[in-house]
Amino acid sequence: MDKNQILKEFSADPDRYYKVKLFEEQGFIRKACTKCGKFFWTLDANRTLCPDDGTDTYSFIGDPPTTKRFDYTQSWKQVEEFFVKNNHTSVSRYPVVCRWRDDLYFTIASVVDFQRVMGSKVVFEFPANPLVVPQTCLRFNDLENVGVTGRHFSSFCMIGQHSIPENGGYWKDECVDLDFRLLTQQFGIKKEEVVFVEDVWSGGGSFGSSLEYFVRGLELGNAVFTEFQGELGQHTTLDQKIIDMGAGLERFAWITNGTPTAYDCCFGPVNQILFEKIGIDSNSEMLKKYFTEIAKEIDHFDDLNQVRRLAVKNAGITEDQLNKIITPLEGMYLIADHLRTLIFAIADGALPSNVGGGYNLRMMLRRINGTINRLNLKLDIDELIDAHIDYLKDTYPELDEKREDVKTILKLESSRYEESKIHMKKKAEKIREKGIPSVDELITLYESDGITPEYLKEIDAISEIPSQFYSKLSDLHQSEKKKAITELPLEELPETETLFYKDDPMEFEAKVIKVLGDQVVLDRTSFYARGGGQEPDLGTMSGFNVVNVDKHANIIVHKLEGGVPKEGETVSCKVDETRRANITKNHTSTHIINVSSREVLGSWIWQHSAFKDDDHARLDITHHSSLTDEQVKQIEDTANQMVKENYPVNIDYYDRGTAEQKFGFKIYQGGVVPVKSVRIVSIEDKDIEACGGTHVKKTGDIELIKITKTKRIQDGVVRIEFVSGPTAFQYVKDQEEELKKQVVENIAKEKLEKQREENKDKAKEKIPVFIEKILSGESLDSEGINSKGKLCFTSSENYDDYFHQNFGKKLVSKDDSAAFCGIFESGPTIRVIIFAGEKSGINAGDIAKEIASILGGSGGGDDKFAQGGGKDTSKKDAAIQKAKSMILG
Ligand SMILES: [Zn+2]
Ligand SMILES: [Zn+2]
Numbered sequence: 001m002d003k004n005q006i007l008k009e010f011s012a013d014p015d016r017y018y019k020v021k022l023f024e025e026q027g028f029i030r031k032a033c034t035k036c037g038k039f040f041w042t043l044d045a046n047r048t049l050c051p052d053d054g055t056d057t058y059s060f061i062g063d064p065p066t067t068k069r070f071d072y073t074q075s076w077k078q079v080e081e082f083f084v085k086n087n088h089t090s091v092s093r094y095p096v097v098c099r100w101r102d103d104l105y106f107t108i109a110s111v112v113d114f115q116r117v118m119g120s121k122v123v124f125e126f127p128a129n130p131l132v133v134p135q136t137c138l139r140f141n142d143l144e145n146v147g148v149t150g151r152h153f154s155s156f157c158m159i160g161q162h163s164i165p166e167n168g169g170y171w172k173d174e175c176v177d178l179d180f181r182l183l184t185q186q187f188g189i190k191k192e193e194v195v196f197v198e199d200v201w202s203g204g205g206s207f208g209s210s211l212e213y214f215v216r217g218l219e220l221g222n223a224v225f226t227e228f229q230g231e232l233g234q235h236t237t238l239d240q241k242i243i244d245m246g247a248g249l250e251r252f253a254w255i256t257n258g259t260p261t262a263y264d265c266c267f268g269p270v271n272q273i274l275f276e277k278i279g280i281d282s283n284s285e286m287l288k289k290y291f292t293e294i295a296k297e298i299d300h301f302d303d304l305n306q307v308r309r310l311a312v313k314n315a316g317i318t319e320d321q322l323n324k325i326i327t328p329l330e331g332m333y334l335i336a337d338h339l340r341t342l343i344f345a346i347a348d349g350a351l352p353s354n355v356g357g358g359y360n361l362r363m364m365l366r367r368i369n370g371t372i373n374r375l376n377l378k379l380d381i382d383e384l385i386d387a388h389i390d391y392l393k394d395t396y397p398e399l400d401e402k403r404e405d406v407k408t409i410l411k412l413e414s415s416r417y418e419e420s421k422i423h424m425k426k427k428a429e430k431i432r433e434k435g436i437p438s439v440d441e442l443i444t445l446y447e448s449d450g451i452t453p454e455y456l457k458e459i460d461a462i463s464e465i466p467s468q469f470y471s472k473l474s475d476l477h478q479s480e481k482k483k484a485i486t487e488l489p490l491e492e493l494p495e496t497e498t499l500f501y502k503d504d505p506m507e508f509e510a511k512v513i514k515v516l517g518d519q520v521v522l523d524r525t526s527f528y529a530r531g532g533g534q535e536p537d538l539g540t541m542s543g544f545n546v547v548n549v550d551k552h553a554n555i556i557v558h559k560l561e562g563g564v565p566k567e568g569e570t571v572s573c574k575v576d577e578t579r580r581a582n583i584t585k586n587h588t589s590t591h592i593i594n595v596s597s598r599e600v601l602g603s604w605i606w607q608h609s610a611f612k613d614d615d616h617a618r619l620d621i622t623h624h625s626s627l628t629d630e631q632v633k634q635i636e637d638t639a640n641q642m643v644k645e646n647y648p649v650n651i652d653y654y655d656r657g658t659a660e661q662k663f664g665f666k667i668y669q670g671g672v673v674p675v676k677s678v679r680i681v682s683i684e685d686k687d688i689e690a691c692g693g694t695h696v697k698k699t700g701d702i703e704l705i706k707i708t709k710t711k712r713i714q715d716g717v718v719r720i721e722f723v724s725g726p727t728a729f730q731y732v733k734d735q736e737e738e739l740k741k742q743v744v745e746n747i748a749k750e751k752l753e754k755q756r757e758e759n760k761d762k763a764k765e766k767i768p769v770f771i772e773k774i775l776s777g778e779s780l781d782s783e784g785i786n787s788k789g790k791l792c793f794t795s796s797e798n799y800d801d802y803f804h805q806n807f808g809k810k811l812v813s814k815d816d817s818a819a820f821c822g823i824f825e826s827g828p829t830i831r832v833i834i835f836a837g838e839k840s841g842i843n844a845g846d847i848a849k850e851i852a853s854i855l856g857g858s859g860g861g862d863d864k865f866a867q868g869g870g871k872d873t874s875k876k877d878a879a880i881q882k883a884k885s886m887i888l889g
Contacts, residue, residue, distance in 0.1 A: 006200045006232055010209050011039050017209040018198050021173040022180055026191065039198040041211075043191050051195050057217030058295040062288040064258030065215060066188045072157075072266040075252040076134050076395050079159050082186040086178060087168075088161070089128035093135050093396065095348040096155070097357070099668040100660070105357030106345070110135035110160025111244045116656065118674055122204050124242055125657045130163035130170065134249065134395060136344050140360040143367070143470035147334030148308065149298050150261030150291045154364065155341035157249035159221070164242055175223050175243050179213060187256060189215055205229055206238060215255055217295075221247030260291040263333040267340065268391030270384055274332040277377060280325055290315040290326065304467050331371040335379070338364040340388050342410065347402035349606050351622055352413050353716030354450070363452065363473070365410065369417050370454030381414070382407050405603045412624055424451050425459070432461045439466045443473055488516065488552055495554035497524035500537075500694060501679075506575045512565050520558045520565065525549075526575055529556045532670050533610035534587055534693045537580050542571040579614045584694040585702045585725035586617035588649060588683075589639070591695075592705065593619050593720055594669060595687040596638035600631060607669040608717050612693070616708075618721045626712040627720075635720070639705045646700030647684045653677050663688045704728040756800065763803040771811050774818070788888045790818035791840065795880045801826060801833075808835030812864075816840070821847060821887040823880055830855050830876055831869035832883060838864070847886050854879045 010017040014030055018041070022028070028041040033050035040050050051057065070078055080090050094113040098104040101117060110133050114124050138155045145152035161178070163169035176196070183189045197212045201224040208227040212219055223245040228235040254262040264271060293311035301307045312322055342352075345361055352362035372379055385407055393400045427449050431437055437445065437456075445451045453465040493514055499505060510522040520541065529551035530536040536549035541560060548559035565571045590610050598605035601623055608620040627635075659667060659678045667680065667690040681695055682688040696702055706728040709721040723731050766783075773780055774787055781787075784796030792811070799807075799822065808820035816837035823832050832851040834844035844866035845859075852859030852868030854875050859868015 002232075003200055003202055006202060006207055007198070009232060010200055011198050014039065014198070018211065020176040020211075022177045023196075026180075028196070041196040041198075043194075047195070050197060051214035051217045051219070052299065054217055058292050060216045060218065060255050060258050061260055061292045061295070062258055062285075064256055065190060065193050066256045068188060068256060070187075070253060070256045071268065072249065072253045073268070073391065073394050075249055075256070076157065076159075078186050079182065079247075079249070079252065080132065080134070082182050083130075083132040083161065083178070087130070089131045091127060091131050091133040093133060095665050096136050096138050096344045097348045097350045099665045100672060102672045106138040106140075106350075106360075107135065108137050108139055109244075110137070110158040110246055111162065111242075113160070114162065116674075117672070118676075124164070124240055126162060126164060127657055127661050129168050130161070130243075133160040133162075134158075135160050136396075138341060138345065138360075140363075140473075141471045141475070143363075144304055144465060144467055145298075146337050147263070147330045147332075148294070148304060150263065150295055151251070151254070153250060153262075153266075153337050153341075155337075155344055159245075159247040159249050159252075161223075161245035161247070162243060164240065169243075171241070171243070172223075172225055175225075175245060176211060179221060179223060179245065179247075183213070183215065183220070187252070189255075201226070201244075207232075207235075208241075218251055218255055219248075220251050220255065221245060260287040261333065263336065267336045267388070269387045270336045270339075270391065271332075273384060273387055274336060277379065278328045278332065280329065286315065286317065286321065286325075287329075290317055302467070305464050328375050331375045331377075334371055335368050335384070336388075338368050339381070339384055340392075342368075343385060343388055343392075343399060343406050344396075346406045346409050346604065347399050349604050349622070351409065351604050351624055351716045353624075353714075354447075355715060355717075358716050362413065362450075363446070365413050366417055366450075366452045367454050369414055370452055370458050374454070374458040381410060385410070402603055408602065409604060409624065420450055424449065424455055427451055428456055428459055428461045431456065436462060439468050439472060442466065442469055446473065488519070488557065490514070490521070490552055490555050490557075493521055493555050494523070496522065496556040498556070499524055499526035500528045504694075506577045506580070507573065509570055509572050512567050512569045512571055515564050515567050516557075518560050518564060520560055521555055522558065522571070522573075525556050525558070526573070527556065527558060528580070528583075528694055532691060532693050533590075533612055535583060535611075535613045537575045537583075539573065539575040541565065541573045542569075546573075580694065582614035582725055582727060583612055584696055586612040586614070586723075587693045588695045588699065589702055589705050589722060589724040590617055590619050591669075591681065591683060591687050591689060591691070592639045592642050592699065592702075593635065593707075593722060594621065595683075596635045596642065597621050597623070597720070599638055600634045601627075610670070615727050616721065616723055618719055620713065620717050620719050622716055623718045624716060625718075627710045627718055632707050632710055632720075636705065636707045642683070642686065643699050643702050643705060646698050647686070648698050649695050650682050651695065652680050652682070654680055659690065704732070706731050756802075759800050760802050763799070763806065767803070767807050767810060770807065771814060774811065775815055786884065786888060790815055790837075791842065791887050792818070792820045793822070793884050793887050795823040795884075797824070799824060801831075804833045808833060811835065812837045812840075819844075819887060821883050823851070823883055825873075826869070829857065829869045829871050830873060830879065831867065832859070832879070833867045834861075834887075835865055836863060842887060847883060850886065851879050851883050854882060 023041055026043060028043055029045060030039060030041050032039055033053055034048045035053040036050060038050045084090050094107060096107050098107045113133060113135060114126050115122050116125055135158045136155055137158045140154060142152055143154060146154050165171040180194060183194055184191050193215045195214045199210045199212050201208060201210045206226050206229045208225040210222055210224040212222045226244055227238060227241050229238050230236055250262045250266045253265045257265040259265050290311055293314045294307060297307045297310055342361060342364055350361055351358050352365055389399045389403050442453050453469055456462045457465060499508060505526050508526050510524045512520060513523050514521040527537040527546060527549045529549045531551055539546050541558060542565050544563050545561045546558050547561045550557050590612055594607050604622060606622045608622050610619045611617060656676050656678045659680055667688055669689045670691055673690045678690045679692055680688060681691040683699060702724050705722055705724045707720055707722045711719045713719045770780055774790060774792060784798055785792055785794040804822035811818045811820050812835045817839040819836040819840035819842040821834045832848060834847045836842040836844040843863040845861050845863050848859035848861055848866035848868040852870055855870025856872035857868060857870025859866060861867055
C-alpha cells in the first residue's frame with residue numbers, strides 16, 4: 001500500500017485522524033512545514049519548519065533542554081515509574097531471539113512481542129492492558145552507521161507502550177496525553193519544545209495514523225494507531241485496534257545529557273574503560289561540533305562517507321584530529337555497541353555461526369576484532385562484558401546469570417577468527433591484485449570465506465566499506481524459508497478427531513470419510529500422524545496395511561497398501577503397538593537428551609531439529625564445537641539419571657500467552673506453535689516444552705538411553721544419535737558381542753604373529769645350514785627342497801615369506817651359479833619368488849611372469865630377482881609343476 005496516499009488522505013481530514021484532546025486543551029497549532037510541506041503540531045506560534053528542517057535541530061548537543069540528567073538505566077526508571085503510576089503494567093523484556101515467530105530471527109520492535117502468527121493472520125496477545133516494556137531490539141541493516149552517526153545502534157531499547165482500547169485500555173487521546181506528560185512532567189522538557197508530526201503506518205495488511213514526537217529535531221517516539229485493514233478506500237475497521245507506541249530509550253538518555261553522541265550516555269562504565277585506553281575527553285567542544293554536523297546532515301545524503309567528509313570540513317577538523325581522535329572514537333563506540341548486542345543475543349541462546357541469524361552475530365564479533373586490530377588496541381573483552389552486564393543487570397537481571405556463558409562463546413569465536421586469519425590473508429592478497437571488489441563480490445567473500453570488509457580495510461585491500469554492504473547482507477539473511485505445503489483436495493472435509501490425544505486406543509473403529517487413490521481419511525483416528533519430528537504410526541485398517549500417516553492442516557490422511565475400504569464404510573483399525581511404544585520412548589528421550597545437553601554444555605543449547613523413529617532417533621542441538629567423548633558420556637549419564645529418577649511426565653494444556661509467561665520461551669524447543677491452546681509436556685521442572693508428540697508416563701518407562709554417535713553437522717549444530725528402551729538394550733548387547741568378537745580376533749592375530757616369529761627364528765638357524773649343504777652338493781629333499789646342482793626349488797608349506805626372501809638372497813650371494821625358486825601361499829594369493837645368480841643360466845623375470853599368468857595375476861622384476869603371484873588357487877599344482885620344470889629342467 002502507498003504510504004503517501006494514506007498520509008494525503010488522513011492529513012486532508014486532520015480533525016478525524018490527528019486532532020487529539022491534548023492539542024485542543026493545550027492550544028497546539030497545526031502547521032505545514034514551509035520547506036517540505038509536512039504537517040506538524042506545535043505550541044510555538046513562530047515555528048514554521050518541521051523538526052527535520054528546523055534551525056533547532058540537534059541543538060540539545062551541549063545544551064540539553066532538561067535540568068535533570070538521566071543516563072540509560074535511569075531513563076528507563078523514569079519511564080517505568082511514570083507509566084506504572086498511570087495504571088500500566090511493566091512487563092519484562094521478551095528474548096531478542098524471536099522464538100515465537102518463524103519469519104524473524106530477532107525481535108525487531110516491541111510490538112513483535114505480542115504478535116502471534118495463525119495461518120496467514122497476525123493476532124495480538126497482550127499479557128496485560130495497558131502495558132510498557134523495555135524491549136531490546138536487534139537491527140542489523142545499518143551497521144555501517146553504528147559508531148559513526150552518534151545515534152545508530154545495532155541493538156536498542158524500544159520503550160513499548162501498548163494498549164487495546166477496550167478492557168481497561170485507551171485510544172489516541174489518552175496515549176498522546178500520556179506521552180506529552182512523560183516528556184514535560186517526568187523529564188521536565190518545556191511544552192513548547194515538543195513537536196508532533198503527522199504520519200501514517202502500514203504493514204501486514206493493516207494501517208493507521210501515527211504521531212511522531214520530536215524535541216529539538218530528535219525523534220523520541222512514534223505513536224501508531226493501528227486501526228484499519230484492507231485497501232485504502234475499501235478499508236474496514238479492525239476488530240482489534242491497538243496502540244503501538246515505540247520510543248528509543250537511548251534517545252531519552254541522550255536528550256537529557258546533551259552529550260556529543262547517544263553512545264556517551266548509554267554504555268555506563270564501558271565508555272570510561274574505553275576512553276582511558278585512548279585518553280581523550282569525549283565532552284570536548286570539537287566533538288560537539290563534529291557530531292552536531294553529522295546529526296544534521298545524515299538524512300540529506302545516501303552515502304555515509306560523504307556525510308563524514310562534510311562534517312569534518314564544517315567542524316574544521318584537521319587530518320591529524322580525524323586520525324587520532326574521531327577514527328579511534330568511532331571504533332570505541334562500535335566495540336561498545338556490538339558487544340552489548342552480542343551479550344543480549346548470546347544470553348538469549350543465539351550462537352555466532354555461518355547460518356541463519358547466527359550470521360549477523362559472527363559478523364558483529366568480527367567487526368569488533370577487526371576494529372581492535374586496526375586501532376592496535378589492547379582490550380580485555382571479559383572486562384568489558386562484566387562492565388556491560390554490571391551496568392545493565394538492574395533493568396535486565398537475567399543477563400547476570402549468563403555472564404560466564406557469554407564469555408565462553410565470545411572467547412571461542414575470537415580464537416577461531418585469529419586462526420582463520422592466515423587463510424584470509426592469502427585470499428586478500430589475491431583481491432588486492434584484482435582491484436576493488438563490488439558489493440556482491442564482498443558479500444561472496446564474506447559468505448564463502450568469512451572475510452569481512454573490515455578486515456580488508458584493516459589490511460588496506462579496500463579503502464572504504466561500501467555503504468550498501470550491510471543492508472544487502474542483512475536482507476539476504478533476514479528470514480527463514482517457509483515450508484512447502486502439499487496439495488490435496490481436502491477443503492470440504494471436517495477435521496479429524498485425534499484419539500491419540502485422548503484415550504489413545506491401539507484398536508478402534510472409525511468411519512471412512514474420503515478415499516483419494518490409496519489415501520484414506522477417517523472421522524477419527526488413533527494413528528499418530530508424522531509431525532514434530534516424530535514418525536507416524538503404522539498398522540492395519542480393515543486388513544490393509546497402513547504404510548504412512550500425514551497431517552494436512554487438521555485432517556489426518558492414511559496411506560494404505562494392498563487395497564482401500566469404501567467411503568462410508570466403518571473400518572476396524574489396529575495400531576502397531578510395539579512400534580508406537582518404541583517411538584514414544586525415543587520422543588521422551590529426545591526431551592531428556594536436550595535438557596541433559598544443556599546441563600552439561602551450556603545455556604546456548606537449543607533443539608535445532610529432531611527425528612524420532614522406532615529403532616533410532618536423533619537430536620540436533622545448537623552448539624559451537626564437536627563433542628568430546630567425555631561430554632558424550634556426561635550427557636548420557638545425566639540422561640540415564642533422569643530415567644532412573646522415574647519422574648512423572650505430565651501433559652497439560654495452557655493458553656499460549658499464559659504458558660509463555662509461566663514457563664518462558666524455552667517451551668518453543670520444537671519451533672513455533674500456531675495454536676492458541678498449547679500442549680505442554682513437562683518432566684518436573686527440569687524440562688518444559690510445547691510439544692504435540694506422544695510421551696511415556698514416567699521417565700523410568702524408557703529404561704535406558706544410549707548415545708550411539710555424535711557429529712558436528714554444520715557450523716553451530718551438533719547431531720546426537722541415540723537409541724532407547726529395548727533398542728538400547730539390544731545396542732548394548734551388540735556392543736558387547738562386537739567386543740567379544742574383537743577379543744577372539746585379537747587372540748587369533750596374536751597367535752599368528754607368534755607363529756611367524758617362531759618360524760623366523762627357525763629360519764635364521766636353518767638358512768646357513770641349508771646353504772652349506774646345497775653348496776657342498778648334499779640333498780635337501782628331506783627338508784622339502786628339491787635341487788639339481790646349485791639350482792633349488794621348494795613348494796613346501798613349512799616355509800614362509802621370510803624364509804624365501806632370505807634363503808634365496810643369501811644362496812645367490814654366496815655362489816653366482818646358484819638359483820632359487822619358491823612357491824608359497826600368502827593369504828588369498830599364491831606367490832612365487834625367484835633369485836638367480838649371474839652364472840646360473842636362469843632368468844628370474846621369465847619364471848615370475850610365466851607363473852603369475854598361470855595363476856591369473858601379474859609378476860615382475862629382472863633376470864636376477866623377480867616375484868609375482870595370483871589368486872587362482874585351482875591352478876596351484878600346474879604352477880608348481882611349471883616352476884619346478886623351469887628351474888630344475
Ligand atoms: Zn520539513
Ligand atoms: Zn517433543
